[in-house]
Amino acid sequence: MATIYAALEARPGCAADTSGLRFAVCGAAPAPGGRLTRSEARFGFPAIEGYGLSEGSVASTINPLAGPRKSGTVGIVLPGQEVVIVSGEGKPQPAGQRGEVLIRGANVMRGYLGRPQESAEAVRNGWLHTGDVGILDEDGYLRIVDRIKDLIIRGGENIYPKEIEECLYRHPAVLEAAVVGKPHDRYGEVPVAFVATRPGTAVTAEELQDHCPASLARYKIPTEADVLEELPKNSVGKPDKGPLRATVSGSRRSG
Structure with missing residues (x-):
């Protein structure tokens, strides 16, 4: 997660053998601009940012290891899932427009155990309402803007x-x-x-x-x-x- 990369960045410069690492993944919270780039330069392996929720079986998008990685985004949708951006009225938004991030796929939970009302609010017509504000660009890369509640x-x-x-x-x-x-x-x-x-x-x-x-x-x-x-x-x-x-x-x- 981004907090770990912050802790590594705060450590004084010292030699580290990272030859056994092919890449690292960052998730849980968006990484501030430039943090992963600095980590790559310092430790010598790619740091790839992704996005997901526990309600969506952890991961829904990721920057491809072998393809273009866009700084400031959490990558493209993983196979078998759909990601859309909708307005406050629930209308799909075009590329470049912000709105709530919705996720659909076999990975999405059926609901919260023993919490039917919260389940009905979170999953509607098969779409998981994440509570995150995001933007999809023309290439399908997702950028997380913030939490709606924030x-x-x-x-x-x-x-x-x-x-x-x-x-x-x-x-x-x-x-x-x-x-x-x-x-x-x-x-x-x-x-x-x-x-x-x-x-x-x-x-x-x-x-x-x-x-x-x-x-x-x-x-x-x-x-x-x-x-x-x-x-x-x-x-x-x-x-x-x-x-x-x-x-x-x-x-x-x-x-």
């Missing part, structure tokens, strides 16, 4: 945290980044950033906010930025935004 709505403007996180990752001091919505009396929500820095580096909140305007619209710039030793993870090592939301949800700000 969407921040600031004064009527939709903000996908992943876009802000990708911007923060481009700062040389940032190793990990997470953005959540903070309640706000005037705008409803505003984006707040949390980052962990690379070993031997330091960065201030002001520096992070000054870094953002070059690639983000003004309304997407985090109103706050907190530097932590490490971002919280869940039981399987994936970034966990729940504790971060709890940190910011206790207070409102107007203005």
Whole structure:
């Protein structure tokens, strides 16, 4: 998963015998731009990103080992499955348009054990509704934009945290980044950033906010930025935004 590659990137440069490795796969959470490329350059074997869910028997797309690999995407659909992008009204979206990622195939679960209502919401007419926002390009490569539940709505403007996180990752001091919505009396929500820095580096909140305007619209710039030793993870090592939301949800700000 991307967290492991972050841990490897944080280790000081040292010799490692990787001659026995043909390739490595990254999944569970999207890898920030450039991380897998840096891993390939450092360790000398291809790092391939894929995508899937437990409800879809783990894997649904992957960048081909022998074919073109597109950085920033999670590859093409695996044999025996279908992936489509649909609008909020359930209409299929053309190439290049964002929407919810739906998956269909023999690999999709029948349902959650003992949870009929949740099962009916997740699987409809054979299609697994993933809750992920994605884009399929003209070549069939899937790019994950964000989780629907992570969407921040600031004064009527939709903000996908992943876009802000990708911007923060481009700062040389940032190793990990997470953005959540903070309640706000005037705008409803505003984006707040949390980052962990690379070993031997330091960065201030002001520096992070000054870094953002070059690639983000003004309304997407985090109103706050907190530097932590490490971002919280869940039981399987994936970034966990729940504790971060709890940190910011206790207070409102107007203005």
